[in-house]
Amino acid sequence: MELRHIRYFLAVADERNVTRAAERLGIGQPPLSQQIHALEEELGVKLFRRTGHGVVLTEAGEAFAADARRILHDTRAAVEKAQSAGRGEIGRLNIGFTGSAAFNPVVSRLIRAYRQDYPNVVLTLAEGNTSELLAYLNDGRVDVAFVRLSGQSPAGVQLLHIAVEPMKVVLPATHPLAKKRRISLAALAEDHFVLLPREASPTLHDVIVGACKKAGFDPIAGQEAPQLSSVVNLVAAEFGVSLVPASVCQIQVEGVVYRDIVGTSISIRLALASRIEPTPAKTANFLAKVPDAVSTVSRADAPALDTQGSL
Template identity: 40%
Template sequence: MRHLRYFLAVAEELNFGRAAERLGIAQPGLSQQVRALEAIIGTALFDRSRRAVRLTMAGELLAGEARAILARTDAVLLAARRAGQGEVGRLAIGYVASAAYTGVLTAILGRFREAHPDVAIEVTAMAMQQQLEAIAADRLDVCFIRPPVSLPPGVTSFPVLQEPVAIVLPESHPEAARKAVRLAALARETFITPEHAAGVSFHRHTVLACQGAGFHPRLGPQGRDFVTIASLVAVGLGVALVPQSLRCIRLPGVAYRPMEGAGVTAEMAVAHRRREASPVVRRFIALARQSRLRG
């Protein structure tokens, strides 16, 4: 590359002195480099038989090709540099549906896209357990999840949102007339939870909150997401604890009420591999850490 750059400077200036000054090197050194290139190729690139420096036919051919080679080389080096700095590349993100209506997903993605417009982003709504399986298998780079949940080996998480837990109950329920509901008043109700194992996310939140109110909840149907859960509440199959942000989903026949007293908070977290090699993913993680919200 150095030989080509030196040769091209002389080819454009047609003067070794001016070319050396342009390159910031001594003229004897430039002449030596050009002669070395001619030795590599096996033919003269400049006609030195006259006072004026002229390109030979081989030199004219090489000059055109050298410009294309150097331009392509510069583009490749720039692309590699930008990839190494996390400015270009691919990012695969999974998220639980509730991450969208909390605003946390759109807020973080919006900031990242504004800062890194050339990164290709794939965003997929997935059940939490499917996300964790996908990140462990390197099919996802980042997950938006709702702890507590057991993480695969080599995966860690950090919170990006804390929000209150609300109660969703049928609009016709007597407690729906109150501004805030005592959880103990629902001791005889059936509680609808997400499709999680015991001790995970809102299944755990529901059990612990009810036990804190003095009773063990009677668990009933399960829903694949909180919109489904609210729909089950609307048809009278029970009540549920849900993220406060679900209130933006205005389903007919349900009422969202805060819990009276101390209440419970729910967490949204970003999960990622502990030893992440991709500069793009590391940049996203760093931005997400700086974007912690409060519901």
Template identity: 40%
Template sequence: MPAGRRPTRARLELRHLRYFLAVAEELHYGRAAERLKIAQPGLSQQIRALEDIVGAALFDRSRRAVQLTLAGELLLGEARKTLAQAEAALVAARRAGRGEVGRIAIGYTASAAYTGVLTSLVGSFREAHPEVELQITEMEMQRQLDAIAEDRLDIGFIRPPVALPLGVASLALLQEPVLLALPDRHPLAGQDSAIDLADLAGESFITPQHGPSVSFHRHTLEAARAAGFTPRMGPQGRDFVTIVSMVAVGLGVALVPRSLRCVQVPGLAYRPLAGPPVLAELALAHRRTEGSPAARNFVRHARAQL
């Protein structure tokens, strides 16, 4: 091709650069064709097409040996960088598709942290997927569920029972016994044996800020009714630390998850309940149809830990 020829309007493709790179590195059309596993005439045709696109000769054909022209030498370095960048882009996209990179927004109720499930599950996932960014925020349960349904949150750690929005599912992670929290000066606080809930029929019961059919509000109602009375509902607390603080100052008693025993407040006592155990659940909430590969991997990881 004569030097100085104007480039054609043909489109440069990565295969052109791969073919050129093979010839430039082998400096032999036969070996380059064998390396690329294509016929030599086809390779020669592709190189001529690339030269038409560039508008300059890339190989000196006036000698017996294949030699790069100045244009070919300059293209060689750029071709290597372009192909390496293209391969890096493919690798990044494939990793994202497998959920190995990305970001997961996780919400949790404060009591989830006391169980150890949150830290162990998030920690083991992070070890398995170190390049996935985890954004973790304490959040009230209903806000978590609304945010998951609206694609503003990927994963939630919640305390059922609770009504799930359309498109949101839950995975049970843990069931733990419910304990009684009462002021340490209460007449029953020094009792060594488990406490019969019926003996507290005259007390005010403090619950989280939920409706009657949700989480520990419901546990409290059902446990009291099983003991033969309708509980007198007292003030509500934003979280369990607030609740046990209210108990400690004498505003009432409360049913709390056993894992809350790690929270020690002056003036507070924890005691087991007599009779059949009342169990509280910790669950993972997620979208039923999840578009994020990283979030899908988190749910799969949680299932594998059960």
């Protein structure tokens, strides 16, 4: 039995006339009669009874019609669902992000805009460091990931620019330099630095170490932090000082202060990583919203994004 047989049957059942049903379907009356007869032969029952004005359903036909309508409805719904999924309008989008990425205004703007346009796509969030997120991306646990990377993209990964953020000094409120509005890195040469392990976030680690070396000293390694957001808490506990992207300043923890760096420009890039191929429609739709989110935030809050340089 084919779906067209069900459509033919229901057309005749609705019209109660084979000729009118044939006109509705756009086929000849004899072929339609043959298809109905073949369906009855396959089912082993009579579906219609002839009358002086056309045809009516038999008891078997009535029973078959109820399920036939459901089958046709479910088939149409399945087609529409498949087409919606093909357009990226339904499904699940798994988003990875570093602990600090959530504080960047472009990220929230992008996710908000996507949810407004694709409300039937379920979003799931997974937090991790850059290395973890790239591994999640590679094995399919996330579809896109906000990461801090510089230089060339890893194999099989494409990067879309999100923002270049200036770095700031974060230090305990009890630190002798806490009362200054701007601090030179050289003044921190004797302090212990709270850092992420390089294997967890090579870009951030290298930016901090490289900036310190440029300022004339090797940073004294102190307590390691599992996530960038944890750095602030460790600084508040007076484990040392550190450098963080400007957006992290939104983390208001008692016992820490954020200060601008004087004498040099230090910045770090935030990018959106995705697999190069294949790109499902739901992922492509998310990526397509990046340029507008970046430009909107840049216009509304230009000082938040340092566009003068990049890593």
